[in-house]
Amino acid sequence: MPKNCNFIEKLREVGLRPTKQRIKICEVLYNREKTFHFTINDLVKMISEKMNEKISLATVYNTVHAFEKKGYLKEISIDSHKSYFDTNTSSHHHFFDEDTHELIDCDESDIDKINIKKNITGKKINSVEVLVRVASDNQTQK
Amino acid sequence: MPKNCNFIEKLREVGLRPTKQRIKICEVLYNREKTFHFTINDLVKMISEKMNEKISLATVYNTVHAFEKKGYLKEISIDSHKSYFDTNTSSHHHFFDEDTHELIDCDESDIDKINIKKNITGKKINSVEVLVRVASDNQTQK
DNA sequence: CAATAGTTTAGAATTATTATAATGTAGATT
DNA sequence: AATCTACATTATAATAATTCTAAACTATTG
Numbered sequence: 001m002p003k004n005c006n007f008i009e010k011l012r013e014v015g016l017r018p019t020k021q022r023i024k025i026c027e028v029l030y031n032r033e034k035t036f037h038f039t040i041n042d043l044v045k046m047i048s049e050k051m052n053e054k055i056s057l058a059t060v061y062n063t064v065h066a067f068e069k070k071g072y073l074k075e076i077s078i079d080s081h082k083s084y085f086d087t088n089t090s091s092h093h094h095f096f097d098e099d100t101h102e103l104i105d106c107d108e109s110d111i112d113k114i115n116i117k118k119n120i121t122g123k124k125i126n127s128v129e130v131l132v133r134v135a136s137d138n139q140t141q142k
Numbered sequence: 143m144p145k146n147c148n149f150i151e152k153l154r155e156v157g158l159r160p161t162k163q164r165i166k167i168c169e170v171l172y173n174r175e176k177t178f179h180f181t182i183n184d185l186v187k188m189i190s191e192k193m194n195e196k197i198s199l200a201t202v203y204n205t206v207h208a209f210e211k212k213g214y215l216k217e218i219s220i221d222s223h224k225s226y227f228d229t230n231t232s233s234h235h236h237f238f239d240e241d242t243h244e245l246i247d248c249d250e251s252d253i254d255k256i257n258i259k260k261n262i263t264g265k266k267i268n269s270v271e272v273l274v275r276v277a278s279d280n281q282t283q284k
Numbered sequence: 285c286a287a288t289a290g291t292t293t294a295g296a297a298t299t300a301t302t303a304t305a306a307t308g309t310a311g312a313t314t
Numbered sequence: 315a316a317t318c319t320a321c322a323t324t325a326t327a328a329t330a331a332t333t334c335t336a337a338a339c340t341a342t343t344g
Contacts, residue, residue, distance in 0.1 A: 017309090017310060017311080017320095017321065017322070018310080019309075019310075019321095019322060019323080020309090020323095021322080021323070022322090040300080040301085041300090055323085055324095056323060056324045056325070057301090057324095057325090058301095058302080058303090058323075058324065058325080058326090059322075059323050059324070061300095061301070061302075062302095062322080062323080063322095063323095075222070077219045077220050077221060077222055077273075078219050079219060079222075080217070080219055080221075080222065080223075080224065080225040080226075080331090080332095081222075081299080081300080081331090081332080082222065082300080083222040083300085083301090095260075095262060097262070097265065098268065099265075104262070106260060107260070109259065110258065110259050110260040111256060111257070111258060111259065111260075112256070112257055114253060114254070114256065114272060115253070115254055116252065116253060116274055117251065117252050117253065118237075118248065118249070118252040118253075120237060120239070120246070120276055122278060122279055123239065123241075123276040123277060123278060123279060124276060124277065124278075124279045125274055125275070125276055126240065126275040126276060126277050127273075127274070127275045128272060128273075128274050128275075129272070129273055129275075130256060130270060130271070130272050131219075131269075131270075131271055131272075131273070132258055132267055132269070132270050133267070133268040133269045133270075133271075134262055134265035134266065134267055134268060135265060135266065135268050136264060136265060136266075137264055137265060137266045159289095159290065159291070159340085159341060159342080160341080161290095161291060161292080161340075161341075162292095162340090163291085163292070164291090182331080182332085183331090197292085197293095198292060198293045198294070199293095199294090199332090200292075200293065200294080200295090200332095200333080200334085201291080201292055201293070203331095203332065203333075204291080204292080205291095222300090222301095223300090223301080223330080223331080224330095224331080225331085225332090
């Protein structure tokens with residue numbers, strides 16, 4: 001049974017045309033046990049290595065952004081130089097390893113619910129996210 | 143009394159040569175009541191507009207990064223496209239207005255101390271920061 | 285005040301991302 | 315099933331932010 005059918009369905013549901021490329025990207029991103037983090041660069045590499053397909057860089061950007069807009073992906077800001085994406089779209093916090101530049105999810109139990117006492121008039125809170133930067137214990141970090 | 147003397151001292155203290163350009167940038171950044179947030183672009187504009195000086199873009203980058211390394215500035219990651227810096231170098235949280243792209247500091251009292259229950263072996267926590275994204279109440283936000 | 289080590293500069297190079305415009309294709313319509 | 319049309323994909327060009335380079339400059343040390 002082709003797993004792709006799920007993706008075709010899914011894409012249709014949110015109003016994205018199930019094209020060859022989008023399905024291929026879905027496979028790379030979602031045909032796995034755990035959610036994970038990636039950059040566009042990572043994704044391009046995965047596609048060209050794991051699968052024997054070449055998808056134009058522009059399409060990868062378009063598709064990733066389309067997915068993000070529709071809630072299939074979440075963008076994480078850590079580093080001003082790169083965009084990280086997360087296939088775990090639920091609201092959650094992160095550890096960022098400054099040595100390896102690796103992102104690690106926090107479980108809900110890792111950090112208590114955050115209570116924001118201030119509110120900005122006319123504005124609603126879209127998200128509240130914590131970033132915990134960690135680094136090797138025996139290293140001089142900035 | 144030339145305020146610059148303070149900056150010359152300060153720069154010397156952390157081992158940065160007090161050059162004309164660094165002092166000028168200090169003036170723009172620290173000769174003010176409140177701390178503030180800026181991008182490199184903002185800073186370049188300020189220098190060329192407010193003061194009548196032209197400092198090479200490369201120097202502005204170098205200087206800002208030198209200041210950051212020495213703890214005169216703090217980098218804030220929000221947006222993957224731009225680097226924001228903060229002259230408030232203490233550990234604190236932020237609101238980010240997604241409409242105006244404006245950063246707003248949180249006071250300590252705005253958010254309770256965050257308790258991290260997880261720890262990653264061999265790694266120490268460098269910082270714990272919260273980003274609260276807000277947007278206009280009556281607007282469709284991504 | 286000369287030596288030198290660090291700094292500034294303009295411009296080129298690099299990197300990440302977005303725009304463009306021609307070609308291709310999914311899905312509806314016939 | 316052929317045709318149509320709107321949306322997608324593609325290669326490439328363009329843009330934006332940042333870093334590199336190598337020559338000229340300057341603050342400190344002796």
